[in-house]
Amino acid sequence: MDIKAYQRTEGDINLSAERELWQETHLSRQTRDVLEEDSRYFLHQSMSTPCLNVITNAEGIYLEDLDGRKYMDFHGNSVHQVGYKNSYVIDAVKKQLDNLPFLPRRYTSAVAVQLARKLVELAPGDLNKVLFTPSGTSAIGIAMKLVRKATGNFKTISTWDSFHGASLDAISVGGEGVFRNHMGPLLPGTEHMMPYNSYRSFYGDSDHDGSKTLDYLEYMLKRESDVGAVIMEPVRSTDVQIPPKAYFQRLRQLCDQYGVLLVLDEIPTALGRTGKMFVHEHYDIVPDIVVIGKGLGGGLFPMAGIIAREGLDVAHDISLGHYTHEKSSVGCAAALATIEYIEQNGLLEHAERMGVLLERELMAMKNRHEVIGDVRVIGMLAGIELVTDRHTKEEAVEGAEKVMYRCMEMGLSFKVSNGNVLTLVPPLITTQEQLEQALHCIETAISQVFPQ
Structure with a gap:
């Protein structure tokens, strides 16, 4: 074959x-x-x-x-x-199943609020607002909708070879052929640039810090007035591409300069994978939205979400997610226990x-x-x-x-x-x-x- x-x-x-x-x-x-x-x-x-x-x-x-x-x-x-089979997480889930196994969407519960508060306490800067979803893919969709609502702009810039999920909107932002090819027209306005290491692949070590790819991004931002966000993986987990600190610090500066939001997809890498609770902590920057998932459910329950800057709480009149399991009581219990286990066990x-x-x-x-x-x-x-x-x-x-x-x-x-x-x-x-x-x-x- x-x-x-x-x-x-x-x-x-x-x-x-x-x-x-x-x-x-x-x-x-x-x-x-x-x-x-x-x-x-x-x-x-x-x-x-x-x-x-x-x-x-x-x-x-x-x-x-x-x-x-x-x-x-x-x-x-x-x-x-x-x-x-982490017993700490399983015990928290069992207790929640006996107490409140399902939370209808119009309501909240103590465990959902506790998880939200914990994430806000852990996140740097003014990342003070959260929204939960059943999957990382749907969390990417929520982030894209919030960007449009907050900025009035519909275009995004992401990189080729990136992965942000498998739904139609997520593969439009993503850059992998195994998901995109032969899918017909994808979401309009999803522009792409080369990943940080691409010039190095072509020209050797002349672009060791990825600066040439950011030069191209700046070229795009100068000419595209309706870009709402740059969406990137701070570390590409698939083949482990790790940009240097200078790359993301300049990226943050470019987004600020051109009034564009910075959305970081940490779905596979947050919650300790890199030695930090959030990957962007390695770069000494604060994104406008960080997307998390996968390990958030402790290997037991599908949980994901976004953590956004407080100033982006502007979508009161629309439904960003409206998912049946948005504030899943069992999922929130699993996530809270997962974070506690990470902290308590160093x-x-x-x-x-x-x-x-x-x-x-x-x-x-x-x-x-x-x-x-x-x-x-x-x-x-x-x-x-x-x-x-x-x-x-x-x-x-x-x-x-x-x-x-x-x-x-x-x-x-x-x-x-x-x-x-x-x-x-x-x-x-x-x-x-x-x-x-x-x-x-x-x-x-x-x-x-x-x-x-």
Whole structure:
């Protein structure tokens, strides 16, 4: 099967020959029967059905499949900061289920107010207003509507290769072909610029800080008078692109200069992933709107939302969200417990320490293996870029997929992004010993697939 390059941007491919070989070699007949039934009933789509395996349990940092194998889950769809089956979060959810299992939309509850107050206390500056939604995608939609209401302008500027969700409005802002291609007309006014590292890809280190891409953004802002917002991921979690502080400080300055709101999508990266509660804290800036989700529900409940500057509370006469589960009592209890667990167990500090270990060990691994072209680390988020040639940066696409499946054989699960980036997203509860074990699996697999 001919797999297009754009199909590999967000994650690994579910229709490749390598996956089929791994399944035939390692999965029992019973497991394959369940996968075949899943394939029969669910609509097929990239990165989902047909599925990889059948999971029967998720606990701590581990997944367990139908055949009894356990895997350290360094993927987790970015929801598992506090680990699976976290008893603190589960107890809070059970208590809420007994007390108030559902909150009709016209009402509020103490737990919803407590979560909102906690987020406002944690967020910097005047990020003092929140709105909750059942998913990150819908939170992006709410942010876009609020931008239009607050500014009177409908255009947005985002970057190619970005991911902001899978709904029609979110893929209009997003920049990945696997979601956008052949979808027909998308939302008008969703302009795109190159991501910060694109000039570097073309011209080497001459644009080490992404300043040329911001020069282009300023060119756009000078000529587009009806731009309401710039929407960006402060760290691109898919293949772990980490702009320098100067990039976002200038971006904030440009938005202020041209009267444009800055919306930061931290759906997969907030809540401790990078060693800070919010990613933008690394850049010493305050966005106008920050979008959060995924890990907010503690790996138990779908929860997302926006935190906005107080001055943007201007939509009293319209419904920005109006979702049935907007202030879900159970979801708010899960989110509040998740944040409390992160704080009470020092997971921000732990993520910082593990980030130092990750960077040190991966840089040493890079020195030992020519196939590793780059490593990028921030907290407990890491990308290992595999190349066939460090000078040409030619992507080792087939080899990267083989490495992933070798690691699966050794009990480590992660995803491959952009075709050649091993993306590691360990739970924040992962110990140093477990992290070192995972890195040993990766290096062993690299040595097997790329013998020197």
